[in-house]
Amino acid sequence: xxxxxxxxxxxxxxxxxxxxxxxxxxxxxxxxxxxxxxxxxxxxxxxxxxxxxxxxxxxxxxxxxxxxxxxxxxxxxxxxxxxxxxxxxxxxxxxxxxxxxxxxxxxxxxxxxxxxxxxxxxxxxxxxxxxxxxxxxxxxxxxxxxxxxxxxxxxxxxxxxxxxxxxxxxxxxxxxxxxxxxxxxxxxxxxxxxxxxxxxxxxxxxxxxxxxxxxxxxxxxxxxxxxxxxxxxxxxxxxxxxxxxxxxxxxxxxxxxxxxxxxxxxxxxxxxxxxxxxxxxxxxxxxxxxxxxxxxxxxxxxxxxxxxxxxxxxxxxxxxxxxxxxxxxxxxxxxxxxxxxxxxxxxxxxxxxxxxxxxxxxxxxxxxxxxxxxxxxxxxxxxxxxxxxxxxx
Amino acid sequence: xxxxxxxxxxxxxxxxxxxxxxxxxxxxxxxxxxxxxxxxxxxxxxxxxxxxxxxxxxxxxxxxxxx
Numbered sequence: 001x002x003x004x005x006x007x008x009x010x011x012x013x014x015x016x017x018x019x020x021x022x023x024x025x026x027x028x029x030x031x032x033x034x035x036x037x038x039x040x041x042x043x044x045x046x047x048x049x050x051x052x053x054x055x056x057x058x059x060x061x062x063x064x065x066x067x068x069x070x071x072x073x074x075x076x077x078x079x080x081x082x083x084x085x086x087x088x089x090x091x092x093x094x095x096x097x098x099x100x101x102x103x104x105x106x107x108x109x110x111x112x113x114x115x116x117x118x119x120x121x122x123x124x125x126x127x128x129x130x131x132x133x134x135x136x137x138x139x140x141x142x143x144x145x146x147x148x149x150x151x152x153x154x155x156x157x158x159x160x161x162x163x164x165x166x167x168x169x170x171x172x173x174x175x176x177x178x179x180x181x182x183x184x185x186x187x188x189x190x191x192x193x194x195x196x197x198x199x200x201x202x203x204x205x206x207x208x209x210x211x212x213x214x215x216x217x218x219x220x221x222x223x224x225x226x227x228x229x230x231x232x233x234x235x236x237x238x239x240x241x242x243x244x245x246x247x248x249x250x251x252x253x254x255x256x257x258x259x260x261x262x263x264x265x266x267x268x269x270x271x272x273x274x275x276x277x278x279x280x281x282x283x284x285x286x287x288x289x290x291x292x293x294x295x296x297x298x299x300x301x302x303x304x305x306x307x308x309x310x311x312x313x314x315x316x317x318x319x320x321x322x323x324x325x326x327x328x329x330x331x332x333x334x335x336x337x338x339x340x341x342x343x344x345x346x347x348x349x350x351x352x353x354x355x356x357x358x359x360x361x362x363x364x365x366x367x368x369x370x371x372x373x374x375x376x377x378x379x380x381x382x383x384x385x386x387x388x389x390x391x392x393x
Numbered sequence: 394x395x396x397x398x399x400x401x402x403x404x405x406x407x408x409x410x411x412x413x414x415x416x417x418x419x420x421x422x423x424x425x426x427x428x429x430x431x432x433x434x435x436x437x438x439x440x441x442x443x444x445x446x447x448x449x450x451x452x453x454x455x456x457x458x459x460x
Contacts, residue, residue: 018446021446025442025446044451046449296447299446300447303446323404323405330404330405330424332424370424374406374407374424375405375407375419375420375421375424376421378406378407378411378424
């Protein structure tokens with residue numbers, strides 16, 4: 001097959017940039033255009049809640065590639081101009097500034113946007129953390145001694161709570177689960193994570209749902225919970241999940257169900273692919289549709305999509321992976337821990353603060369977690385590779 | 394080619410080891426990258442480029458050409 005003369009990538013974050021880079025690495029010499037909604041050059045998001053928020057890195061250090069490396073990709077970047085509509089039939093994308101881009105192949109990599117509480121945009125002191133500007137904005141408010149309430153007990157909320165507590169803020173983490181990150185880690189590791197936070201001074205308000213913000217004038221003074229309390233706050237971070245950025249695709253004819261629904265090759269329509277946080281693809285190994293909001297997926301899926309665009313595609317069957325660094329603990333998770341799984345410590349010792357936990361469901365390996373044992377956890381990943389690249393019986 | 398790693402940036406994912414375990418390893422104690430061979434031979438170039446591309450921390454730099 002003839003490679004497409006013009007590839008248009010909508011989204012200039014990790015997934016979009018990786019698609020471009022892989023196309024070039026595979027020898028593609030055609031025209032590539034990359035659109036981004038933010039004015040910044042492509043940057044990396046995992047450091048936002050850690051090194052950037054802690055002030056350990058300058059914002060520039062989060063840039064994905066130096067300017068010279070971006071130039072060498074020989075692509076046209078249009079940054080700061082969000083896409084507003086897509087016509088899959090003519091493969092045309094319209095942008096906010098009124099530009100029209102027509103291409104032979106389109107890759108949608110628009111990511112996700114942070115969920116918010118009703119009305120929070122108009123209240124000072126309430127933040128989300130999704131973009132570089134979000135991170136620097138929150139950073140400016142994190143003065144030691146102030147009271148920070150983190151709304152949300154997932155990865156992002158936990159990382160921000162850890163960063164803020166280490167900076168000397170009076171930090172409260174509030175969320176609906178029985179332990180932080182319980183959905184991502186399962187009960188056993190989540191309980192240990194809760195202990196880690198408590199030991200480092202974070203106040204946990206578990207099994208608690210936030211109903212709204214308490215406001216004093218134009219500024220937040222606390223968050224209201226279902227049990228009728230107000231948790232006092234000088235600063236609030238809202239981190240209870242993200243929504244795939246598909247609003248601009250309403251009416252496009254693409255199937256949108258919590259993301260862009262794609263096949264096993266990440267194809268959403270003829271000549272249209274989706275990649276990264278926004279893509280819900282059919283994972284043949286797991287036998288179901290999944291959407292993965294993690295950093296390594298952005299890169300790995302981009303590589304799969306780039307290969308498919310050039311006619312060398314294969315079904316995309318990754319072993320999902322994420323890491324999180326909180327206080328002095330590095331957690332690595334391969335696979336997808338879930339409810340009702342049998343867990344077993346297969347290396348190290350939880351009481352010593354270093355261990356590997358394996359998860360099985362119905363006798364089948366489902367996940368491996370490393371707690372300060374990254375190398376040892378990766379070595380046990382092989383069992384998942386076999387389980388996830390072959391279809392369930 | 395010449396390979397360098399930035400242990401400060403490394404997040405211990407170990408993706409590089411999966412891609413090229415003769416060039417990269419991880420420290421036993423904390424999983425941080427260890428460079429086994431800063432000057433891989435040409436037949437390993439594709440695997441090393443892939444390792445650099447998939448590193449989620451952008452901690453691997455590859456300079457093309459003779460070491």
